[in-house]
Amino acid sequence: MATRLSTPLRHQFYRNAARPSPSFYYMIQHGQQQQQQNRALSTASSLTRPPLGGTTSIITGASRGIGAAIATAFASKGSNCILIGRDQTALNRTLEACNNTSNQSSGDGSSSATSQQRHIVEMGDISSREFWTSLNLKDLISQSSSSTNGETQSGPLILVNSAGVTHSSLLLRTSASQIESVIQTNLMGTLWASQIVGKQMLRFRGNSNSNEAQTQPGAVSTKGVIINVASLLATHGGAGSAAYAASKAGVLGLTRSLAAELGAAGIRVNAVLPGYIESDMTKAMAPKARGEALSRIPAGRFGSVDEIAEAAVFLASNAYANNCVITLDGGLSAV
Numbered sequence: 001m002a003t004r005l006s007t008p009l010r011h012q013f014y015r016n017a018a019r020p021s022p023s024f025y026y027m028i029q030h031g032q033q034q035q036q037q038n039r040a041l042s043t044a045s046s047l048t049r050p051p052l053g054g055t056t057s058i059i060t061g062a063s064r065g066i067g068a069a070i071a072t073a074f075a076s077k078g079s080n081c082i083l084i085g086r087d088q089t090a091l092n093r094t095l096e097a098c099n100n101t102s103n104q105s106s107g108d109g110s111s112s113a114t115s116q117q118r119h120i121v122e123m124g125d126i127s128s129r130e131f132w133t134s135l136n137l138k139d140l141i142s143q144s145s146s147s148t149n150g151e152t153q154s155g156p157l158i159l160v161n162s163a164g165v166t167h168s169s170l171l172l173r174t175s176a177s178q179i180e181s182v183i184q185t186n187l188m189g190t191l192w193a194s195q196i197v198g199k200q201m202l203r204f205r206g207n208s209n210s211n212e213a214q215t216q217p218g219a220v221s222t223k224g225v226i227i228n229v230a231s232l233l234a235t236h237g238g239a240g241s242a243a244y245a246a247s248k249a250g251v252l253g254l255t256r257s258l259a260a261e262l263g264a265a266g267i268r269v270n271a272v273l274p275g276y277i278e279s280d281m282t283k284a285m286a287p288k289a290r291g292e293a294l295s296r297i298p299a300g301r302f303g304s305v306d307e308i309a310e311a312a313v314f315l316a317s318n319a320y321a322n323n324c325v326i327t328l329d330g331g332l333s334a335v
């Protein structure tokens, strides 16, 4: 609680306080000028550099749906993407989309004209711990690092855990292997990825390119960012999705604990909770279930993968976003 001085004591306090010298006023004015100059410089720099410029993003589930949309959006914002999934042909399609958007953005001046982005594909089953331990992250990062004026630059790492599977059935009728597949992919895959890529993030010491990214308003100002694609079912129940909801509630718990464990070390950990989104996952819904879901969503439609990607860009680039959980469900959680 603040201590209030009585009126006579207050007068005595102000009389006794040392009068600031002229050099004190000079320092204040000079400091303000310096701050204005710094702000002007960083604003000019942020106008010429894309918000994720210099970063490397590892994106699981990048072959399709939400993961593919996030990869393309990150590429358009200057990130070098490492695309992870099990389907080579589908991953190559995302790779092409990332290359196209990078070329376009460097052509229209919204990206650094001298910076060459590199995107690569890595095949694997993210639910297995062996996949993560056998990855040569250092090598992958250097393969996908930007080359600026012929010099390789690698900035902060971003990990997006988007790979996921669902299985709709009542728990009492769900086989052990189906339950295990959902938990291993959605929860354990996210946990292994965070542990192994998180260690790599801690090793990041910065370079001239990334240091610039660290001081820009709106740029990644940390050693790394983890973004988990959870689900509205992490916080809301729903018949037929016990294992899936348990896996996504686990992902949300993991997000919160990691934000506390890693925040002070410069790693931000955030989550998106999508409601119903148009993708292969919801294409598999029975027409009756789809109709019922639509009738409950105030927005009157399913969301698009690009709308989730926009949230991921925000979580990656907003330097104050840590333990930030964005629900994107067209209002479904409100009813």
Ligand SMILES: NC(=O)c1ccc[n+]([C@@H]2O[C@H](COP(=O)([O-])OP(=O)(O)OC[C@H]3O[C@@H](n4cnc5c(N)ncnc54)[C@H](OP(=O)(O)O)[C@@H]3O)[C@@H](O)[C@H]2O)c1
Pocket: 060, 061, 062, 063, 064, 065, 066, 067, 084, 085, 086, 087, 090, 124, 125, 126, 127, 161, 162, 163, 164, 165, 166, 185, 186, 229, 230, 231, 232, 273, 274, 275, 276, 277, 278, 279, 280, 281, 282
């Ligand atoms: N769509 C929705 O309505 C919705 C709502 C809430 C949350 N989500 C979550 O959003 C995330 C993306 O879903 P989506 O809608 O984009 O689904 P999707 O179109 O079915 O895509 C799933 C992605 O996960 C990958 N994947 C699955 N298991 C994998 C494994 N073991 N190893 C590597 N990759 C694996 C798939 O890759 P392959 O090509 O190798 O199969 C694919 O790229 C999931 O975590 C999902 O739970 C989706």
